[in-house]
Amino acid sequence: MGTKQLIGALGEDFVAKYLVARNYEILDRNWRIREGELDLVAISEHGIVVFVEVKTRTNSTFGHPLEAITRDKAYRLQRLALAWLTVHHRWGFEYRIDAAGVLISKGEKFEIDYRIAVL
Amino acid sequence: MSLALTSTVSLTGLIGNLIDVEVDISDGLPGYILLGLPDAALNESKDRVRAALVNSGEVWPNKKVTVSLSPAWLPKSGSAFDLPIALTLLMAQGLIPKDEPGTCIYLGELALDGQVRSVRGVLPAVLAAKKLGFSKALVPFKNYAEAKCVSGIEIIAINSLTDALRYLRLGEVPDSPDQFISNETDSYLDLCDVAGQIGARKALEVAAIGGHHLLFIGPPGTGKTMLAERIPSILPPLSEDSILEVTAIHSIAGTLLDRELLSKLPPFVSPHHTTTAPAMIGGGAHAIRPGATSLAHQGVLFIDEAPECARGVLDSLRQPLESGNVTISRAVGSVTYPARFMLVLAANPCPCGRFSGRGRSCTCTQVAIRRYLQRLSGPLLDRIDIRVFVDSPSRIEMASDELGESSAVVRERVIAARAVSNDRFADCLWKLNSQIPPSELRKRFRAEKLGMNFLHTELDNERLSARGFHKVLRIAWSIADSNGHSTPDREDVESAFRLREGMEMLA
Numbered sequence: 001m002g003t004k005q006l007i008g009a010l011g012e013d014f015v016a017k018y019l020v021a022r023n024y025e026i027l028d029r030n031w032r033i034r035e036g037e038l039d040l041v042a043i044s045e046h047g048i049v050v051f052v053e054v055k056t057r058t059n060s061t062f063g064h065p066l067e068a069i070t071r072d073k074a075y076r077l078q079r080l081a082l083a084w085l086t087v088h089h090r091w092g093f094e095y096r097i098d099a100a101g102v103l104i105s106k107g108e109k110f111e112i113d114y115r116i117a118v119l
Numbered sequence: 120m121s122l123a124l125t126s127t128v129s130l131t132g133l134i135g136n137l138i139d140v141e142v143d144i145s146d147g148l149p150g151y152i153l154l155g156l157p158d159a160a161l162n163e164s165k166d167r168v169r170a171a172l173v174n175s176g177e178v179w180p181n182k183k184v185t186v187s188l189s190p191a192w193l194p195k196s197g198s199a200f201d202l203p204i205a206l207t208l209l210m211a212q213g214l215i216p217k218d219e220p221g222t223c224i225y226l227g228e229l230a231l232d233g234q235v236r237s238v239r240g241v242l243p244a245v246l247a248a249k250k251l252g253f254s255k256a257l258v259p260f261k262n263y264a265e266a267k268c269v270s271g272i273e274i275i276a277i278n279s280l281t282d283a284l285r286y287l288r289l290g291e292v293p294d295s296p297d298q299f300i301s302n303e304t305d306s307y308l309d310l311c312d313v314a315g316q317i318g319a320r321k322a323l324e325v326a327a328i329g330g331h332h333l334l335f336i337g338p339p340g341t342g343k344t345m346l347a348e349r350i351p352s353i354l355p356p357l358s359e360d361s362i363l364e365v366t367a368i369h370s371i372a373g374t375l376l377d378r379e380l381l382s383k384l385p386p387f388v389s390p391h392h393t394t395t396a397p398a399m400i401g402g403g404a405h406a407i408r409p410g411a412t413s414l415a416h417q418g419v420l421f422i423d424e425a426p427e428c429a430r431g432v433l434d435s436l437r438q439p440l441e442s443g444n445v446t447i448s449r450a451v452g453s454v455t456y457p458a459r460f461m462l463v464l465a466a467n468p469c470p471c472g473r474f475s476g477r478g479r480s481c482t483c484t485q486v487a488i489r490r491y492l493q494r495l496s497g498p499l500l501d502r503i504d505i506r507v508f509v510d511s512p513s514r515i516e517m518a519s520d521e522l523g524e525s526s527a528v529v530r531e532r533v534i535a536a537r538a539v540s541n542d543r544f545a546d547c548l549w550k551l552n553s554q555i556p557p558s559e560l561r562k563r564f565r566a567e568k569l570g571m572n573f574l575h576t577e578l579d580n581e582r583l584s585a586r587g588f589h590k591v592l593r594i595a596w597s598i599a600d601s602n603g604h605s606t607p608d609r610e611d612v613e614s615a616f617r618l619r620e621g622m623e624m625l626a
Contacts, residue, residue: 064181067149074148099148113181118148 011056011102012039014110024050031084038080049095051081056102065101066113074119123210125218127203127225128244129195132454133367135247139189140200142207147183155188158196158405167229168205175233175280180212194451196406199238202227205280215287223255224248233280237261243367245269257283263296264380265370268363307352307384311525315516319346322507322618324529327353328536329552329597332462332502337509339472343465347421348387350463352526355534356383361417364457368416372409386418392427396435400445407447407454412439415460425464426494433499436462440502462503466492504553504590505618536600552596557589566595570612577616591615
């Protein structure tokens, strides 16, 4: 696993823990089809399916992590979410798309910026 | 939810529209949306505002930023919105105190390092703000002098975004530029430089008195341009209102540098004869800018080599000549600029240009000569009262080391004569002799009996058309004012008739 992938995985682990601590249950991770990948799929205690896009950075030289999510990418997330619901027979479930920006600074300190229902 | 609002002014022609700049910062993906029909320059504001904020030590909110410029239907252009957007953004985040609505307007373009750059049209914008009841304006340092022309509103000149922030946070007023000096004695080209040309000088004076349009015909190098350039120096100085109006037009056109701020000297504009119609009357795809006719407002529009002009361009002058303003319509809207000017055309007498005296050195055929001057269309010539043949000065005139009359002397006479005609037209809709309507010329404003007799004889001899009849009368009034006659006498009318000489060549 390259450094980039490792950093990404670290960020996703961190967000997964963050969600579990807030009474979410993780349903799926790195679900991949031809069109792209969903980082995290979770379900809240109220039964809402939550798709989380995680962006991890080790410094903010290139701007805020969430700025990397462009309009096109956001629309792709929407399509992927619907695909996931179809494949997993969860059509009609209430769902939402969240975004999480994780900044890993020196000394393995994690900072999270979690945005609910970005789309 | 964080929300803030400030005000600025956007111009449609010379009319200022109050624009509310609203900023909303909400959760969601970081992004920037600009609403309210922005043009390209305005859409680029996002990147300027962001860099300027960050480089001034402020933070950019990594949230969803919505900027709305209302009224939303009005197309907006230019870079003067940068400063209000940046400040409203900080207000919305609570980083600077919120604006009290209706007190202050903000104008200025931001450089990436946070400097505030000058913008066009500050004078009319500030003028509009004052009329709308605003008491303060933050303007770029370089536009301070121009903004200061408007009295009764506090002007704060800022050099950088930091200046503005210190002012808004701490009330520290940044230093204003040194008070500009209102130039009481404008420099101008003096009429005393012209050797001889007694006839042309007289024609200039009469034209200045009555506001008559002029046509110079003469061989190259005889001083047509020299004479025309000196007309502003003999016109009465601009009134207070006119000064503001003229300065405002030049502010929008971005030509204030060429012109002394608040100059009392009427403007002189001489577009090249290859100029296009949009350059002449105004135009532009995004922001409709004033053309030569509006830049010459309250002054002189001089077109050298007029027959070489494209016909459509010269004919585009007809609307401003008629109504004193131009209305230009484009996709972004329709704009009216004032354009009341004295038109001065210069033309060679023939294509080879050597026709003078008896025309012995001229190589052109009669037909060619006729055709050359016919390029000036009839309806346009119809609006030109005075035609002067400018010939080379004689040997005696050139040899004389005596200076001609200076502009100051001539201007005194023009001012005195205009005072007389102003009194005469006190209860009329027009102000100048050149504007007396034909019906009034035949009723209230006739010449003395002998003068009228002269004109009727010329009419009978078919040396004068009905149109010419009215024009000669109008010129006669200007000559009478200059000679101190209360009504034009026979001599005034005859002099007026002679100022139409050279007509036969054209008619």
